[in-house]
Amino acid sequence: MLEKTDTDGVAVGDRRVLVGTTDEVTPGRGKVIDCSGREIAIFNIGGQFHALDNLCPHKEAPLEDGLLVREEGRDWLVCPWHRFLFDPCTGKCDRPGFDTRVYPLSVESGRIYVEV
Numbered sequence: 555m556l557e558k559t560d561t562d563g564v565a566v567g568d569r570r571v572l573v574g575t576t577d578e579v580t581p582g583r584g585k586v587i588d589c590s591g592r593e594i595a596i597f598n599i600g601g602q603f604h605a606l607d608n609l610c611p612h613k614e615a616p617l618e619d620g621l622l623v624r625e626e627g628r629d630w631l632v633c634p635w636h637r638f639l640f641d642p643c644t645g646k647c648d649r650p651g652f653d654t655r656v657y658p659l660s661v662e663s664g665r666i667y668v669e670v
């Protein structure tokens with residue numbers, strides 16, 4: 555089986571990194587963290603935390619500045635520049651070919667960990 559690696563050659567999911575605490579991520583707002591040179595946006599949606607690449611795959615807008623909206627029972631992250639929609643759980647984009655990467659995230663005792 556092939557192992558996925560990032561640009562540094564580190565196996566994806568190999569590193570579990572403490573990125574902050576839950577009280578540092580305001581509900582409905584994004585918080586960007588630098589994780590080994592990679593910008594990751596953390597979102598708190600109703601107490602559920604999500605981690606996505608911060609740069610929009612379209613033209614690299616900072617997704618941390620995106621608006622969170624709820625439509626038809628689903629949460630969406632709206633890119634601040636051209637308003638493409640992203641599912642914060644899966645990274646799926648409403649436009650073909652622009653899905654973004656999500657990272658496994660866990661919360662333990664109020665601490666947020668992301669696997670990169």
Ligand code: FES
Pocket residue numbers: 610611612613614615633634635636637638
């Ligand atoms: S930069 Fe995000 S939709 Fe264009």
